[in-house]
Amino acid sequence: MQLLKRPTVLCVDDEIRSLETLERTLDEEFDVLTASDADQAMALLAQHEVQAILCDQRMPGKTGVEFLTEVRQKWPQTARLILSGYTDSEDIIRGLNEAGILQYITKPWHPDNLLLIMRGACRLFALQNENELLAMEMRLTSDQAEKNIEQKKQRLQQAFQLDEIRRHKQSPLNQLCAQAAKISPYDVSVLITGPSGAGKELFARALHYNSLRAERPFVVENCGAMPDELLASELFGHKKGSFTGAIMDHIGLFEQADGGTIFLDEIGEISPSFQVKLLRVLQEREVRRLGEHQRRKIDVRIIASTNRDLEEEVRAGRFRQDLYFRLAEVTLELPALEKRVVDIPVLADCFLAKAMVEFDKPVKGFTEETLNCMSQYCWPGNVRELQNEVRRMLVLSESEWLSADLLSPRVLRAAPREETQETEVLAGLDGSLKERIESLEKRILRETLIRHRWNKSQASRELGLSRVGLRSKLERYGLNKDFH
Template identity: 65%
Template structure:
């Protein structure tokens, strides 16, 4: 095709007929001419053509035979035939075999021929566009499916038990072993443990190591959510069921059909909602808010709580039958203070991840920093440790992160103190007594040692600045550091 005009190839063994065709079509088309079917095929090898119009009766190869080959080799080219024999069997057969768009009887009218060619070229153009779009859609669908499969494979790898960060002697090994044993079996699991211990991480590990791994994993936090809103989220609602319900909404049970639904903070749901949830778990059916129709669902439920649900059951605040529905198997996660052996490993892992996310180079923690991290009791568990590492990295001006970057509360714990609570906070709040036989002199020295250590770390062991803050001379400060054996660590 040249410019905006389609190119038409005219084929006829009579030169006069070709000249007539060329004069007729020249105003609307770019015209190429061939005096035989063989010349036409050679020309089609070189030129881009929108349509072929040819005479039926030609020596060697007739029009139908030529257009049959054109259809096989260039299916997007429109094909028209000129013939004075409308009842010819070759013409009738050619309509099917050669896919002829139209045959035009001789003598043909110029306007009729031009209109037929324009329509055929436009049809061929639309067919090409349609084929291109269909191919694009197929490719897009295939690419989307490939991306979905890659994402699923990545998620399965990401939440593989081997990817759970821990040391070789970690107390978490027991929980990981339990997950490996129970994941393949379609039972409800209740995960318990303090906030920030990774309950959702283990719920995902259960899902992606189960037979439902290819299906959805849906999360809902049930804490402090009103019953009506929670019912709408979990069970769905019908259009007009309440103000703002502008359309039908499938709840999370329906969205998780075939997969896993993780209900976090399950211990916070009200007594009335416990009844609604129990019915769904028993009957495996959900009824959308404002709807009478019940829908079957096939969902594995994993619940989590930081409460002691057995104590809640005993106190009458949680239904016993719902508890046993949720806790066919129970998985208990230890707090970070119970797995201190994991703290250095976790800290290094969070440092590496945060360094990549922030595009800020960091190599390691100083020995003093790791010692202080390991000594702290981490009431916020893994989440608090992650936040502390991120904070240290943001404040750091060196690839090695020192203890002076840490929050003050972390520095108030003596490395050799076996008690889980910070010494200064315990003293000030009087929540913890001194050990039996501890004299006033012992208590004073312990407090002085801790104050010295915290101050030195904050000032990066600069004795002049530390002595000024403490109101001591450099000589007096040095004497106290020597007395308590305090010195910087790498």
Template identity: 75%
Template structure:
């Protein structure tokens, strides 16, 4: 059962008994009503309990209502004060407003609805004042804690994107690239990060930001690929309400949101020639103009862009502006595909497995040596992202503590024989020797892939291949395909 909100307490002060009785009957349904026939009696009640509003007659023996409410204001400033009078002398009204801080000056004869409305508003004002004070107190108490938490979060981000934390082997080809990034990061210079999709371009963009002097400021990301010019302009530069259909509110663009920090423009090679002109103007003038707005706003941002295309080729083909290219590519970082980082694959695979175990709450011991060998033998056209997805899939499909090569996607197995990092068709094309020798190389690959899928169960593999167990055993010995 829901608990009802406590009722506000109203103190009515009037030297006329019948007037007090009428007030009490009118207010009793909504408020807890206290009555006093003198200011002395009213003062005693105020000292005994909390009162939200005082409704006081103006003309009373000994002390006027305004004089009494001036004293109330000094001791209980949060209590709402209202005057009820049959006289409307301007001097009383002015003094009441100025010195007593009267919330409302009501005249007799009063209307019940008007009186109730005035007291509702007065008590609501008191409640809001109380809530504001509590909120202000809470803010004062929590601000240092919030600042500390924010600082700790920023420090965790710096550590996470520190160059030493980028996953790689000791002899990784990324080592030289990380050294280059560490040298460039502190300087306010635009950087173009190139590399195939899924190779970690955003990771390096974040590393550049969190190791720069702008690390305490925002890092914002926008994928520019396959986005209409108007929508992209709205996202990056902002718009005014009513600037176009659907613009129901003002919108602050990402350039303004990133002011003082870094903006990462992913897939920059996909933007249209018309939008290239708009972006170039922003980079040159360091100011943006929201769609539908004549005002220009200065912005101070560092731009990091990325692409999986060769922008130099795009410039030569006339599809990308040369002046914009040089604005974006003051420094160029080229990420290698995962196929060129064979030594990094075990490090990445184990890290991805740890994350997947935590996410899925499914503990395992790790990978078999054969599984790691197959992972290193695959070309990974989707690069790091594809590897991560493969590891998650293996964990979900696993029924035993050790993740074996049989859990791998068939396309990974088929291209991993003899450590050749190439798809099956490419391997066939690369086969050399006589026809017999090429057929034997292909047969060896098929045998190995089938044995792995069946977890080296020779009966099942022989059945699938249409061989006897003796025949399969002979081929295993011939091609030296012993169970690892």
């Protein structure tokens, strides 16, 4: 089996404790280099191939933006990220324009979120290298280049066909996919609702690639937690000199998507003042770049998404009713994964197949017990959490089957769905003290046995029971290796 080299990331911060915390967090997945100032960081960059740089903004000497601007000139492919406890929009915009910042991360940060961001940054570095190799190959002949581009388009369109959305033949998504197939050819605005991680962007892409605009651009903007000025610059564009840091003209995403589709993710997060600006663009079908008087006509289809109840937001006065009706000509409501239990094994197999290729680590699949445990869990992170869990299991596995003991504790300890009434007993809805204790005891026994791969000696030792006592309890509760 070929071992993949871990990506190398560079953390730059003048605070030693902050550097140590970053190193401890990232060391799980990356080779971490640290530097306390820009000069040390430059010396490390000259000696190592670095995929991503995470740099504090406010440091003695050079600021993070100044340092990353120099990095951009020497190592343009290295992903550049700023970490700061300040959210000055001028700093953010200058970083985006001058240093080509991939992402602006605010303090305090969450370890899981930081790992996710750095994975994406290193993946972007790899894709840029792959793209350069592909570009060199495509320059060999124009005919071959056109053929490659056409094949890429076909693969992309095929990947996002509604029939390709992975689901069980009796999935709750079937009706939703049928509805999406009906509306995709028509230029109606679509609002996709549902919890985070449920696959809203996947459906947005499917709507685009099944429409008459499939040959035109599909662009995405996450509207959450972004200052109005920066969001306006991203969506509408700006003219050079229109604000501090605007060192060149910038074409907004609405213009970039002309003839195609723009996907506005987390639309429920935009401020009331920006809602007015967006409504005007949707009504007049034209944009005006910041710092310009000229208006430019646009022809785009709008698809938006939110995990909020926008109707409730309208009633509460936090979201404009006229904008809501502009966005929601048709609404598609994606269910949470816990409402699609039949889809869990199908999705898990799909994610496993992709992970085996990515990690070059083949296995035969999941044990039945593993799939049963996964089907009992509620998956608050939805499809995204399931994908992460499958990748984690594959990385940790040492045998040809992914057994239940590889599952995260939160998944393994989930109460079986058939024990819903017992869970309600635990919640205090009804039942005697004895019934509640027995329900809890049954769950503890089940989780312990699975974690020890049904080794009764190890389980009884951990629980402080004799083997005879454990066997008696298993018979009492009907627990055996086939139980699920």
